[in-house]
Amino acid sequence: MSETQDPTRYEPAEAEPAVFDRWESAGIFAGDPEGDPANSFSIAIPPPNVTGALHMGHALNGSIQDVLIRLNRMRGKNVRWTIGTDHAGIATQTKVEQALVDEGTSREQIGREAFVERTQAWRQQYGGTIINQFRRLGVSADYAHERFTMDEGYVRAVQQVFVALYEQGLIYRGTYLVNWDPGSRSAISDLEVEDREVTDTLFEIAYPLSDGSGEVVVATVRPETMLADVAVAVNPADERFAGLIGKSVVLPLVGRELPIIGDDYVKTDFGTGCLKITPGHDPNDFEIGHRHGLETLTCIGEDGRITGGYAPAFEGLSTAEARTAIVEELRAGGSLRAEEDYTHTVPFSHRSGERIEPLLSLQWFMKMEELAQPAIDAVRDGRVRIHPESQSRRYLQWLEEIRPWVLSRQLWWGHQIPVWYRGDETYCGIEPPRGEGWERDPDVLDTWFSSALWPFATLGWPEQTPELRTFYPTSVLSTARDILFLWVARMVMMGLRFPGEIPFGDVYCHSVIQAPDGRRMSKSLGTGIDPLALIDGGPRPAVFAKKKGADAGEFPAYGADAVRFGLLAMSSTQDVRFSEEKIAQGRQLITKLSNAVRFAAGRLEGLDVELPADGSPLAPGAASRLEDRWIVSRTERIARETAARIDEFDFAKAALGLYDFVYGELCDWYLELVKAREAATDPDLGRVLAWALRRTLQIAHPVIPFVTEDAWGRIPGTDGLLAGSRLPAPDDALLDGDAEHDLGRVIELISAVRSWRSTANVPPGPILPARLEADGYDDEARAHAARLARVELVDGAGDAVLVAVPGGQVAILAGEHVDPDAERSRIAKRRAEVEAEIERTAARLGNEKFASRAPAEVVAAEQAKLDGLREELRTL
């Protein structure tokens, strides 16, 4: 960062905050709740965790949604983007508990009421962080209607849904295995569990048949749980054990008799093909036990030590000690048949780092089949479309094998379950029960239960608000793939069940942005990047060093636009690796565009460049200039393409297509071509230049909103905010295929001469005399070609170097810089290439089967290519 400000460089840090303030104070982010539902475009943001800070996934998803929102706002849609945060039960509770511990107290000491108050206060103070970070990114959401999954109306929506599902018999209470964390002595959610790969020992243990006719050998990594075994299972299709189903075995060390059951969960090719069934300590066994009506025993307590009274010798031992002791005893008793290393993934607690102990406890659940079927239908019949399409298969697969959902969490922060108990009585209702002696269920609901209501609860449901009528169903849900089940599927179920309509028409699953080494971006691995460090500048983590092993240094302050562009350009239908180059590419585009506007503004200074009422920059019927017709046509095409790509969620193509247009057409050619003209005496130029820049800024605005808004105000004749401007309807009258073709030839000609110059070592400066020996170039085209190729078109004869161009050749006359003799080797090389290609093409055309079987247009294209090559060969 230099001390002196270079005025040719756009400074995002200066421009962005001011631009954002202008948008917000103009109130353009708010939709009209009374608008026509048919003209609505709405999005409910996936609510980020209230404890969170913006990470790369949020930044990508925020950029994606903002592109959709801004494009549709400029189309004149009535736009609503609901923003807000999720109360995130465990994460938030953990944060506050940590603070209490630091103060030398605990949640148990201060009590539930004080704890919840304390957490509310914490949220008031810190919960807005991520929302403000979204502002930095340029997110144009409706901040005035920010929602929280525990605000007043939302609590009512959650309770109403719970009570309704309870009354309909879909919510019930039962025993279930939870993820018990022996370290923190509480149940934790799946989200707080991380799978780690460990190497355990797979033990093979013989269980003798009760009738003495032999034995079965089971394989297990957790022999200590055998004390609570209730059965042995084999696959009914497994011929080895076909005769055993229905017989029984004797459990070693304990002596209990266990039935042998058949269940096709058992894999015939894993372990020994016999599985011990311990419903009290393994989720899969629990399912199998349920299917077969087996009882559930437990032999491990909440402290992770052996209990149960099945084998007193091991009681009180930790699971690890018990494992050693049990294996020893089995070995001594001759029951241990084999042991081998076995690498697999097992769950660990994020909080304590201890291995999760599945534990049986009383929980609230929800039956899912009845809710799942309509959600399956909605995707099958296309009312909800999932992009990319491949993800819908995963969605359907999961719903088709859906299992009951455990709703209750042993936490204090969240939606407390609206159920009260008195003796054997149970009451479920929104209002507390009348009478004395009732006690409320202490548990809260899984955070995803309330999140599932997000698309409609944020619009005021269960009240029939104007917002709900206008903006529900929402248009698009954009999210990371990994919560397709946890969240998306549940929103579809709840939307169909309660408001009675799908919650959104399109679901877009965006890429996961990985670290350069292909790992996930993660704070703990040091592979994460704070998007604010890219926007404002900040330390670059070591894995992102430009050269391996070198000091990683700092990110430059790329600004929000560059970060948005880069993330969108990186995004794909699959996971992608983060590339700082794409962010830098965005910064280049921004600088380029800013300078283009600077150039145009200089030309247009003091001119009236109001457009005719129909919006067309070209005077009707007038003989407009080639380059003007060309840029108008090209701009119109890019406008359509970019919008179409955004509509089909191809954000990378939209962003990179913009880059190519701004660099490769607008700046490289149009601005260069018009430099010979003077706006003050050329009314066409003023209009077309202003039009092309304005349209380009409009097209680019959804992707790079700040710089385009800043530039918008610098073009004469624009008023109001770009973000609030209306896109004109597509206009076929602006398309001009002839102009595109004709100027395309001029560009090819100029490029051919430049290329020759460079490879022939002719200095770029001098203007060389040359003859244009080619058809199809009018005076205008000749003038452009001469100026940008730096040649002077003459009629003189003489020795010359020939450069092949569309329609013929340019003969550069021999002179100070041009020596035809020195050209020989270059020409010979090119001739060899052309001859080889002619040979290939002629052979293809001469192939009888090609001529007869290939489509006519392919054959014609080959013939045209051959003709072109033969023409070039003549010039060589």
Next chain:
RNA sequence: GGACGUAUAGCUCAGUUGGUUAGAGCGCUCGCUUCACACGCGAGAGGUCACAAGUUCGAGUCUUGUUACGUCCA
């Protein structure tokens, strides 16, 4: 172990239903203080499209197999 996905330039990625001499950005090389821009302008080098068979007039693209990697599920 199962399912799905991915292998294209030094790096990160495009590449429509098979059809010109496979593209872009970055990096690299050469040239340029061309009056919007050196975060610039012009030109260029660089690819056995992972490997092996097959289908076809024609394969980066389709089929099968192999290898490597990734994600999810168990």
